[in-house]
Amino acid sequence: MNKELLNAIAFLSKEKGVSPDVICDSLEAVLITAYKKEPEANPMADVELNRETGDYRIVAAKTVVAEVTNENEEIVLAEARKQNAAYEIGDMVKVDVTPHNFGRIAAQAAKQVMIQRLREAERSIVYDEFYNRTDDIITGLVQRIENKIVYVDLGKAEAVLPVSEQIAEEQYYVGQRLKCYVVEVRKTTKGAQILVSRTHPGLLKRLFELEVPEIYDGVVELKSVAREPGRRSKIAVFSRDTNVDCVGACVGPKGVRVQNIVTELQNEKIDIVKWDEDPAVYIANALSPAQVVSVTIDEENKMSAVIVPDYQLSLAIGKAGQNARLAAKLTNWKIDIKSESQAKDGNSKDNEGEPDILSELSVPVSPAGDTE
Template identity: 55%
Template sequence: MNADFMEALEQLDKERGISSEVVLEAIEAALISAYKRNFNSAQNVRVEIDRATGKIRVYARKTVVESPNDHRLEIAQEAAEQIDTKYQLGDVVELEVTPRDFGRIAAQTAKQVVTQRIREAERGIIYNAYADLEEEITSGVVTRIDHRNYYIDLERTEALLPASEALPGEVLRMGDRIKALITRVEKTTKGPQIMLSRIHTGLLRRLFELEVPEIYDGVVEIKSLAREAGMRSKVAVYSRNPDVDPIGACVGPKGMRIQTIVSELCDEKIDVVEWSVDPGIFVASALSPAKVVDVEIVEGEKVARVVVPDHQLSLAIGKEGQNARLAAKLTGYKVDIKSESQLGRSQSVFAKLNLEAFAED
């Protein structure tokens, strides 16, 4: 190693933030192992790199004793005093033992250490960059596929989209560009591992923030979301500005904003409803597209009893109860839906029971 190598380390420090002193200490430690390995030495040695010139010296460290048992580790007091009269029993004497051809080994070792440190530093930089992006949206290209995972190139690193986190029925191919939510960033021996999801509710929220400027700016607020990924979602929005229609802002001109989100999520149906401080009105809105006749809120039980026209019952409940289930998630109320005729029959039975009880009295 020479002065040019030392300058290169200084440049590395400035450009990549890799401390030259830390690198030199790592090289010195690696050279100790390299010396012992290449020269079959069991000596206690110290390696020193001159910080100005890059010159390397190897020193054998020996303890001063009266009568040495192992000349590789010990030195007689008489011999130590010939080197310097200050040495006493128990002191450590350092003797230079730098091999003539040690430069070649040193250069190879230094290269390996520097390469490793650069790799570690880059991994650290990537980890720090993405650790702050958990629960944020990212975009990447599918580069590899196996039976368990999709591998997504994020330009600076590769992320993992488990097949279980892809949209149901979604077929991703190599070269496809997708958006996903960063759910977890972990440090591993192979570098940072970034986990993605396309079924997480947070992805829907981030897509709305990305496509609807009014949400990003805080004029329109997403109050709650309910999602069954790949099938249907409901989003409750509220406008802080009475002049701004929250649903219109989300749908966009000619439905362009909402259509962009729907397309990204493989045609997942999305109902955008207006949030209301009145739970009855909110529950009625949440059951959209069904029309609601009446809503009775039982606050103590967190139950909403809903009446709909007969022809709207199946629409209100939805396929396999999906519409009612999402409305319940969105509002936080258990939704009990009845048609007008069902309610009429219930009321008739109730009235009959009351009349019978009255007759008995």
């Protein structure tokens, strides 16, 4: 029994996190590669490795013949019967062709090949692990920052947080603990390349799933997310249980749940609104914290005309149109906002044959977020 080999396989399996079967497969490939470098190697040879005892040998399959014409492929009947007297001409025999000094030669020739194969196996395991976490949240430590690109240590691998996926208002530093959203995992010659984001709407969704048990359990459903990273976000939630307040569940006792998320996103403001199957109600909710007087919808064109009190107009629109823009993204409806006094003026113009409120409103905002 080759205890040294078995111990080495067990050690490598534990150290590298690679299955013993993968190591044995690699070892078999290494042994046959080393053998074929021998001057008189049989090109038809293969390796037999006993995975229970650790013993191995190089064997070549040969045909039993009366007279040998090709030593690599044939064996004379008398030689074959030394192994087993039952052999007859035409039978296939496995012949041990292991060189006498093969142990030393194999060790020298196999070292680099084994290292390379183990690295490939490690990379494959890491890739599979992180590929399965695509569209999920992951926590790591900022390892280094080069040309504003942040490299995040995930333990077994390193993730890249490019400038385009960073929140402009955030400051990153070495040793900082970050929660990121896994956007993509690519397989490269150097291993898994993991692209993460701090701006993706999915990050906000996953953070709420972590903080709010009702969302994780499926009692509360997160219907939609609209986000302007680092500044403000809106989420629409719906409760499948009439006894559960979906907005209250997300806010948490004394606001602790939403505050944890706000802190993680470095004080990004978050509005939590109630989703409704009635588009008019949903749009009114989406414009929170502004109060809405009425909502007129055009189902065919996915347009809505919203009237708010005069003193609520600036709040409904938001700074630089932010509130209206996020509401449009959240609901996927075009939203035109007008105050009550502007609506009255518009109605007067309608009576004079002028365009109606749907076509002439003060702040039309599309779901894409562009103020027209």
